Each structure stands twice: as structure tokens, then as C-alpha cells.
Amino acid sequence: MSTATPDLPRSASVATRRSRFPLVRPAGYFSPDSDPAELKAFYDANGYLVMEDAFSPAEVAGLIDETTQICRGRRGEIQGSTPLPDTLTEDEVLRQFLCIHFPHKFSAPTKATLFNPATLKVLTSVVGPNVKCMQSMLFIKASGKPGQAWHQDEDYIPTRDRSLVGGWIALDRATIENGGLWVIPGSHKHGILWEQEWHGDRRFDCAEESRGFPYTDADAVPVEVEAGSVVFFNGYLLHRSLPNRAPQGRYRRSLVNHFMSCESYLPWNKPADGTPMAKVDYRDVVVVAGKDPFAYRGYADVAKPLLRGDGRSGCVSWSVANNKHLYSDEVAPGEPIVQPAPSVSSVN
């Protein structure tokens, strides 16, 4: 199957474009004043879209500064943080971390991004009038740091109506070289969550890789964007990022917020004793648009912010504490690595 070429007309509203990159605007790149019907048509057909110029250069600069302050420990103690001397350079600090989980829980500037007008325009167009956010992740990705293997976000955040949308805010210009996003257009349409396996591949962080889907390298497209753009993608869309191969001292920072319809339960946490799975609804959410029909249930404070470290330490302290998840070059003596099955799809 080949769906690499997005199949709808490009946005007509180019007059207000501020972004200088990419030079020629590809299909699927829109402006804050674009027609909502056009946004929705492209998103429904392809599973993603780009909203350019959603954040001003000043807003982006503020978010970059906030990232550094968090990593320096100046926004309070967060799980995974260690006291760092002020004498460390910004680069020495930022290189220690891959990702800050749930920054919107304690950082006002990152929480404010949930209410960005261009973001709300896209969300209310592609999700519906009532939208909530359940998570945020701030990727730092210094040069030399790994990407994330093929995956679908609904594998991690299960909605009941397939309404999950990632809103990936580029804080640096995101390119093929520095580890920007790749997507397989139209791959969300299957409505299948493909099996995931450990990849053992140093190019990627500790999250597992989706396997067995009917696409090849030729079906993937890079989504290169200017800082301040937001890439929106469906929770069933296959996407990945490669390592940051830019020269030392360069970053590919991005803040990803995840949204879904308020009308759906979110069975994201284990049910308390006796609660049937069908009744589970995670309530640590922020309503960003419209009304929450389940507001009467109240809201909770469940997610704990976390600073995920670089490399192995990230693996151990984050999700894959078990020693079977070794990279292919670090098999322990006497302990065979669980080899991943051959992939039908890899993009280099």
C-alpha cells in the first residue's frame, strides 16, 4: 500500500504566512486564518496537518527559557531531577535530559499553550466542540540524542472513540537532520493498533516499536517545520523521529500536548478495586474547549511530573526497567537479548 502523497489540495491562505521554512509550503501546511473545513478535510484524509505560525517568536523564546529553568531545577523538585550547580553551562544541563513529562502540571507557560488560539481552532475543527487535555511532554533532544521508533499514540493513551490528537509544538526549526517527525500519511485509517516489540536499536529511545503494518520506507514523509508551528496528528497515525544528527550544541526541542474529546471516557489508569474496566475514566484532565459532560465527576491530581534522563538511565527509570530490553550492542554475558522480529518498515 502506498499513500505517501497527501491527497488533498494545499491551503489557499498563504498570504499571512510568516514561516520561511520549508521554503515551498507543502500540502497539509495551514495558517491560523485557514478555513476550518479545509483543515478537517486534510486531517481526516491524511491523519495529520501542520499549523504554521501558531506561536510567535517571543512565545517560543519563552518556552525555550522555561525548558532550561525546569532542567536547572528552578521550577521546584521534580521526580528524576538532581541538584545541578549553577556553574554548568546550558548545554551541560540540557544534554542530561531527554524529556520532561507533564510540564503543564507545574509550569504556567507550558500550561498556557493548551489554550493557544490556533491550536483550539484545529482541535475544535478535527475533534469537536468539547476538548480536554490529559498529558504533555517536553522533548529536549540535543544533538546526538535518539528519536522514537514507529508508534501510534493510542497505544499509550486509549480513548474510547479514537479521538486522540497530538499537538507537537516545534520550539526549534525541526528538520530531517535534527530529528523532526516522520509520518505515514493515511495510516490512521486502518483503525488498528499494531503489535509493539522491543527494537534494540540505538537510534531510538526506550519505547517499543510498532511492527507488522502494511507500509514501507517509501510511504513515510518528513514533516519539516519552522519553530512556532504545530504538527497535529491522529492517535492511530504511525509516526516516528530519528536521532538528532545536527552538529554538537544544537537542539530539537518540542512540546507535545495530547487532547481528546470530552465526550469519551479515558481508561488510562488501573481501576480501583471493584471498579469495572468499562467505568474507568481518568479525571486528571484540563478542559480546553467547550463543555465536559462528565464535569459532575470532578477532577483529580494523578500524574506526577518526571524528568526522563538520557540513554540507559532513561530506560531504567522510565518504562523498561527489565533487563531484557537491552540495546543490540549491550547483551549481558549469559543473558541472550530478546531479538526483535525483522521489521517490514524502516526509514533511515
Ligand SMILES: O=C(O)CCC(=O)C(=O)O
Ligand atoms: O518528538 C519526538 O521525537 C517524538 C514525539 C512523538 O513521537 C510523540 O509525541 O508521540
